[in-house]
Amino acid sequence: MNLTDCFFMDGFSMQDAMSAIEIGEPRLDSGIPTNDGTFECFDPRALLLPEELVWIIDRSFAYETEWHFGGILAHTVLTLNYVHQIFDLDLDLMSISSDPERPRELVGVVLKAFVVGLLKTCDYTWRTLQHGDMIDTEDWQSDKCDTSLLEGMQLDQAYQLLDNALMWLQYTKCLAEPWRGALVARLTLRKAVLDIIATGPMPPDGQNMRFWESLQIAKTALHQVMQAQPIPEPRAGSPARRAFDPYIARKLNTLTPIRVVPLRGTEWTWKTLDRLVSGMSEACALRVDMHMSTWQLVGNWYAWEPDRPLTLPVVRSVIASIFSRDGVHFGKYTVSWTVDRFFDESVGVSYTDIVMRVRQRWNSNNTCDFSTLANTLDRVCSEHIVSQWYNPPRRRRMMVKSLASWHEIYEMLSSFVANIDSSFYSPSRQDLWETDVLRVLPQLALKWRLEVQKEIVLSGFQLELYAAQERPFAYWYLSEILKALDDCVTTLMDLPSLKSHIPERPVYLEKVHELVVNGVLQRMATALFAITLPLVNTSASGDRQRPGFVRRYKWAFDSVYASFDTAPVCQPDYTAFQRACIAMMKNTTYNPAAELAQAKSTIEEALSRNSSMGAWASAWRNTRIKYMKNLQKAVDGLAGVPSSVADIPLLDQKRLVWDPSVHPWFPHLRQNPS
Numbered sequence: 001m002n003l004t005d006c007f008f009m010d011g012f013s014m015q016d017a018m019s020a021i022e023i024g025e026p027r028l029d030s031g032i033p034t035n036d037g038t039f040e041c042f043d044p045r046a047l048l049l050p051e052e053l054v055w056i057i058d059r060s061f062a063y064e065t066e067w068h069f070g071g072i073l074a075h076t077v078l079t080l081n082y083v084h085q086i087f088d089l090d091l092d093l094m095s096i097s098s099d100p101e102r103p104r105e106l107v108g109v110v111l112k113a114f115v116v117g118l119l120k121t122c123d124y125t126w127r128t129l130q131h132g133d134m135i136d137t138e139d140w141q142s143d144k145c146d147t148s149l150l151e152g153m154q155l156d157q158a159y160q161l162l163d164n165a166l167m168w169l170q171y172t173k174c175l176a177e178p179w180r181g182a183l184v185a186r187l188t189l190r191k192a193v194l195d196i197i198a199t200g201p202m203p204p205d206g207q208n209m210r211f212w213e214s215l216q217i218a219k220t221a222l223h224q225v226m227q228a229q230p231i232p233e234p235r236a237g238s239p240a241r242r243a244f245d246p247y248i249a250r251k252l253n254t255l256t257p258i259r260v261v262p263l264r265g266t267e268w269t270w271k272t273l274d275r276l277v278s279g280m281s282e283a284c285a286l287r288v289d290m291h292m293s294t295w296q297l298v299g300n301w302y303a304w305e306p307d308r309p310l311t312l313p314v315v316r317s318v319i320a321s322i323f324s325r326d327g328v329h330f331g332k333y334t335v336s337w338t339v340d341r342f343f344d345e346s347v348g349v350s351y352t353d354i355v356m357r358v359r360q361r362w363n364s365n366n367t368c369d370f371s372t373l374a375n376t377l378d379r380v381c382s383e384h385i386v387s388q389w390y391n392p393p394r395r396r397r398m399m400v401k402s403l404a405s406w407h408e409i410y411e412m413l414s415s416f417v418a419n420i421d422s423s424f425y426s427p428s429r430q431d432l433w434e435t436d437v438l439r440v441l442p443q444l445a446l447k448w449r450l451e452v453q454k455e456i457v458l459s460g461f462q463l464e465l466y467a468a469q470e471r472p473f474a475y476w477y478l479s480e481i482l483k484a485l486d487d488c489v490t491t492l493m494d495l496p497s498l499k500s501h502i503p504e505r506p507v508y509l510e511k512v513h514e515l516v517v518n519g520v521l522q523r524m525a526t527a528l529f530a531i532t533l534p535l536v537n538t539s540a541s542g543d544r545q546r547p548g549f550v551r552r553y554k555w556a557f558d559s560v561y562a563s564f565d566t567a568p569v570c571q572p573d574y575t576a577f578q579r580a581c582i583a584m585m586k587n588t589t590y591n592p593a594a595e596l597a598q599a600k601s602t603i604e605e606a607l608s609r610n611s612s613m614g615a616w617a618s619a620w621r622n623t624r625i626k627y628m629k630n631l632q633k634a635v636d637g638l639a640g641v642p643s644s645v646a647d648i649p650l651l652d653q654k655r656l657v658w659d660p661s662v663h664p665w666f667p668h669l670r671q672n673p674s
Helices: 014-022 050-070 104-128 154-172 179-199 208-227 264-288 292-304 314-325 335-347 351-359 371-389 392-418 431-439 442-464 468-493 505-530 542-552 559-563 574-586 593-608 615-636 645-650
Strands: none
Touching: 014 179, 014 468, 050 264, 104 154, 104 179, 104 314, 154 179, 154 264, 179 208, 179 264, 208 264, 264 292, 264 314, 264 335, 264 371, 292 335, 292 442, 292 615, 314 371, 335 351, 335 371, 335 442, 335 505, 351 371, 351 442, 351 542, 371 392, 371 468, 392 431, 392 442, 431 442, 468 505, 468 542, 468 574, 505 615, 505 645, 559 593, 593 615
């Protein structure tokens, strides 16, 4: 519309037209053209130089990656004007070019194929995110603004256009190097990324090799693009500069205010695409590793290292869908698989064997309800594993919600043990190892619940939820959880069912490593509890501080626990914390520096021994080693802490810096300026 034009339509009143101005929001009053140069005329058939086309393609990739990181389509991908006039990019509609430097095929063949590939990639990404476990407006933005992403076009047709463009680039004599190679690399990358997203790590039968080939092709093309020289900016007045309209939202059906997205540079773009390709490769590796413990470990490492390639929502959605979609795991397993993995990977005994032994020893008039146990276990385990790929706040919320369910499983297993004939616990029986397994069944659920509690407390540091005066309690409570967790693991390791098997089995080696890591974390948590004691508000009475404690740990005092017969284990206890504070302040022998030194020594010994680094880590052995080295760096970052409780008040607490980008859980000690 021009400044003097009026447009009338049924149901649209002058009040509606003036509402944006009335509320004083200039970003919503965006339909009036101004003289600031933001409304330039765009000709989709304007001929381009090869370097101009390369610049447009690179900028399109940049906007695409911004959408992957949570941007809105109207502010990113849809700012490319060719997207809205894709059907005008037809050789039959273009005049014959008399300029040998600007062959019309660059626009009618190459650019058209790229834009089609871009839209189809966004289409399949949108489908993956829409049907996955990511939340719209929280992990990604689904608003397509009533713009076509070529949903009706067959995938093979898009491939054909890209193949034709690559063939033309290969045989044409109109282009010279390096532009021919630059365009070939970018179109090859475009096709490979489309194939990776469209096929996914769970392709139909017979297409597994194709997915791996596309991954390798994408990595090679990315390497070529990243090694090439930077692309120069188009000259002033070039049609390439009109290829993007950051204010395109004024023409689209959207309620989102206009926002011009600043691009972060081509280097960031290529690294983001590399993260996408690497993340899909890791998803494929997870698909072939059907061990629930491995999935839990990899999910934890992803959550603890936010810069891993799995941060892209589309990759996280793909991985979550592989493990569980509509109650089916890996596209073929149901409830029994999850339950069997739970017991076999915990104590080395199958679920079928446990059910048989319990029924043989059942000594109660009540029914032995294994179906409820199996269904609950499947639901809780599936939700727990899938939640590892949620964004950090949502992951924490899901873990908090799961605590009551884990306690329900703990109570069911405790009930089974209570109803087993006690005569089968006689030491003279030959099947003692089997009855020992039955006796510790509740410990399996308790171990998982304690691990969830540990993650909840640690995530509070990573999400920077704790105020300064709350950190001492968090570290103290973490140390209490780790003590209970160590007791659980030690009890399970003493089972003859584990000792009677080959010691190199993952189920045994994993518990060896868990004891090491839990011991290190416990030492660090205890040391930091002592070091941060001055942060506790000693001027306020316990009654005044208790309401803040209850608000922070309200997840542990849910009213649902009143319906259970057994009390939750290792609940937060402020009274016990106060006693621990008094005991620590009176402790004349405790040495925080020595505690941290012992933790570092344990890490170094574990790294040098390297015997249990594999276990359930499997192909992610190096990731586990990296995690241990990060713990070692965290210990090194605390060098210079007091060597006695008496010296702790002399430490300036402002020198303790909690920075999740350095370490998610532990602070580092800033050097004294003096």
